[in-house]
Amino acid sequence: MDNKKQCIILIGPMGVGKTTISKKLAKQLGLPYIDCDGMRHKYYAQMSGYNKKYVRQLQKNNEALAYYQYMNPFELIYIEQILNQYPRGIFDFGAGHSVYDIKAHKDKMMILLRPYQYVYMLRYCGDKEESIQALSRRHRLPYGISSEFYNIINRLYIESNCNIRLAKYIVDTKGKTVQQVVDQIKRQLY
Template sequence: MKSDIILIGPIGAGKTTIGALLASRLGLTQYSMDDLRWEYYFEIGYDEELAKHKRETEGFWGVYQYWKPFEAYAVERLLSSHNQCVIDFGGGHSVYEDTALFQRIQQALAPYPNVILLLPSPNLDESIQILNQRNHYLPDDKLNINEHFVRHASNYELAKFIVYTKGKTPEETCSEILNLLSASKN
């Protein structure tokens, strides 16, 4: 069993913010997938020109599909390279339509008891509304992908815990997670 804390969830759910607070309170290092993803993608042949072409010809959904094998590799790579830490995934790093890729992520996360899905609310429509307000800077196609992340079964199947953030400060959410993890050890 690994004691690392892994935060998953859609874009704008607070993963990086909460991750920083958890790391600070626990005296651990934080690793953010958004900071490391490209390094890992390029390790296995990510092609920027092909990604650009897919974006131009197929839209965001096309490039999103191109990213998926790279995202799965990045998750495996990050988990194998870092321990005794807090990790926050990018919004798509826990959502897979392809069964084989999803099973790889399930297997990679299986030894981790502290996989926490962050969402604003248990009501998915409300979560989407709140996230769209937080992410007002995103183009419409990325708002749609975020709705996909909220509704997709992957996050719920991978999470060991779900924490709702609506009406709570980041510090209150951090304390709730620490209490939840402490109680689960007993």
């Protein structure tokens, strides 16, 4: 596999299967699995101005929009750090790592991902409302997150145009097995 194919980035909403597909893809391609969502709190804790207690309070109070707006700058800085730290791998972005509402943040993410040939947006299907409904039924909620908070924030992620603008490829997961999605991605690499 040539160097251009050694970085594969998966973006998309919560519950669409990014983690499961990333792990399987990494194993089959022999590349490191980079769990961007799983490592984020370690990085955020080192950032000036980040307040974990405030984040938990926003989640507890179902203040999804305030949470999204607060986290955006930290997520942008974090993704830049991760991409610089790991020269190769399957990057499993968290749902919020690729969705921004401030133009300067959107532009910066476009610049960050421009050199990467393989940026895949995983989505349930092209119908946003159907996707929202399907993903709200199948996602496991993280500790401390209510279904109301989850549904509000995931609606925001699905309705945003950021992922579509960033993606070089779009893969629908509706009606497909994990292996079928992995195979579709692998075919596009060669």
